[in-house]
Amino acid sequence: MRPSEERALKDLEVGRVEASGVAFTVEDGLAVVRKVESGTLTLWGSAPAFHVRAVSSAGANESWTVVVRNAMPDAELSVTVGGEPLLVDAFPGPLPTVKTWKVQVPAGAEARLTVAPPLWDQPRPFRFAALADVQEALPRVGDIYRRINADPTLRFIFFSGDLTQQGTVEQLEEFQSRLQESAIPLFATLGNHELYNPDPRFHAYFGRGNLHFTFQGVHFTMIDSGDGALDPRAEQALDGWLESARDSVHILGTHIPLVDPIGVRNGAFASRNEAAALLAKLARGGLDLTLYGHVHSYYAFSNAGIPAFISGGGGAIPEQFDGVGRHFLAVEVDPAAGVRTVSLVRVD
Numbered sequence: 001m002r003p004s005e006e007r008a009l010k011d012l013e014v015g016r017v018e019a020s021g022v023a024f025t026v027e028d029g030l031a032v033v034r035k036v037e038s039g040t041l042t043l044w045g046s047a048p049a050f051h052v053r054a055v056s057s058a059g060a061n062e063s064w065t066v067v068v069r070n071a072m073p074d075a076e077l078s079v080t081v082g083g084e085p086l087l088v089d090a091f092p093g094p095l096p097t098v099k100t101w102k103v104q105v106p107a108g109a110e111a112r113l114t115v116a117p118p119l120w121d122q123p124r125p126f127r128f129a130a131l132a133d134v135q136e137a138l139p140r141v142g143d144i145y146r147r148i149n150a151d152p153t154l155r156f157i158f159f160s161g162d163l164t165q166q167g168t169v170e171q172l173e174e175f176q177s178r179l180q181e182s183a184i185p186l187f188a189t190l191g192n193h194e195l196y197n198p199d200p201r202f203h204a205y206f207g208r209g210n211l212h213f214t215f216q217g218v219h220f221t222m223i224d225s226g227d228g229a230l231d232p233r234a235e236q237a238l239d240g241w242l243e244s245a246r247d248s249v250h251i252l253g254t255h256i257p258l259v260d261p262i263g264v265r266n267g268a269f270a271s272r273n274e275a276a277a278l279l280a281k282l283a284r285g286g287l288d289l290t291l292y293g294h295v296h297s298y299y300a301f302s303n304a305g306i307p308a309f310i311s312g313g314g315g316a317i318p319e320q321f322d323g324v325g326r327h328f329l330a331v332e333v334d335p336a337a338g339v340r341t342v343s344l345v346r347v348d
Contacts, residue, residue: 004209004224007190007200008233011208015052017041021060022105027051031115032207034069042067046187046206047213047220048156049075049116058108066113068099070185072156074117077101081111096183123217123335127153130311130329130342131186132160132255132293135193137315137326138174144314144328145182147347154330156184158220160293161191161255162316163206168197172205187213189222191255191293210234212241217335219245225256228270230278242285249288249335257292257310261301267294267310279304289339291329298324298344309342 015026019036026033026043030050035042039061043052045068056062066077073096079086091100105111129148134141148154164171167190179186190202190209202209209224221241223234230238242250258275260268269275282290283304290303296312297319313327326347332340 002231003227004229004231004234007203007209007224007226008231010203011210011234014203014208021057021107022064023055025053025055027053028212029208030211030213031068032204039063040065040067042069043115044068044205044207045070045072045115045185046208046211048072048185048187048215049114049120049213052113052115054105054111054113056105056107056109056111060107062104062107064103064105066101066103068115069097070179071097071099071115072117072185073097073183075099075115076118077103078114079103079105079111081106081109086111095180097179097185120215125332125334125340126155126216126218127151127330127332129154129157129184130160130253130291130309130331131157131314133162133191133296133312133316134175134314135162135165135316138164138171138178141178141315142181144326144347145178147345148328149183151330154184155215157182157186157328158251158253158291158331159186159188160222160253160291160311161189161226162193162293162312162314163188163191165193166196167194167200167202169201172201176205187220187222189224189254190226192226192228195226210237212237212244217248218333219248219250221245221250221252223252223254225254225269228256228268229274235278239281242281242287246286249333249338250286251289251291251331251333251339252282252287253291255292256294257308258290259303261299261308261310279306282306289331289342295319297322298327300342307339307342311344313347
């Protein structure tokens, strides 16, 4: 009875490929290998910053073009071999979130590639957008992106699942295509609607359902709750992420709320016992904020003393008569002071 086990195992394979004598591994699976051919490696970023280990065999191809889609607009590529930097040539991309670089990786060497904006690992306050539940509104999600674009202080979109209505390849590709209207990247976990397809392809397009990254001193965790539960492998990973962030600001996003704040709809984990145990674990781990989707409205509440927000306003059919409408959240966070503000931004 582990419906998400297969997806938890898929997480472990994200970001691995071997081609032209070079084995590439994206550390912690924070980017998806979308294509590798003719000396070109194309990745889809799942975090603001990530590292790639490239192990080159003797006689391997040395000239590589690295293309990163869904990148931070100010992302840069740095490459080192044995701690020494290599020369990297940057080329203009067609979109702010598409970056292209060229680098020579010596045959028989091990290189480390870092894709990140400047000072990404230095603690500083910043703001990001939180969004969920686009579903059948895919054709008109551009108006939300344009509203987000109007606020240049927002660094990325933290998306808590239900990108699509049925999780088909066509819909995943459309979601990806519509993201061209966003000036900043979107980092997502999946929702229950991505599982309506009997052969879910979320991992191939957007990466891990369970992942963890840091940005400017703040820890972010996403967990796959698409089945209304958490796989034991994912929970084990969560244990490690909670420990690593114990003395830092830590924000968690997942699709299905652990508890239903009003108790009148099936908008929570399938097991109250599992939800209670997870909330106790999050509280002990010093989590600072939980961000949920699934319920197509806006709720602000507290779970186990942790501030919690449900924001399912990406365009899916809204709850009737609540008057909230389509929306996203703007979150201001300071690594020294915690989560400062979580603001509701209405789109229509």
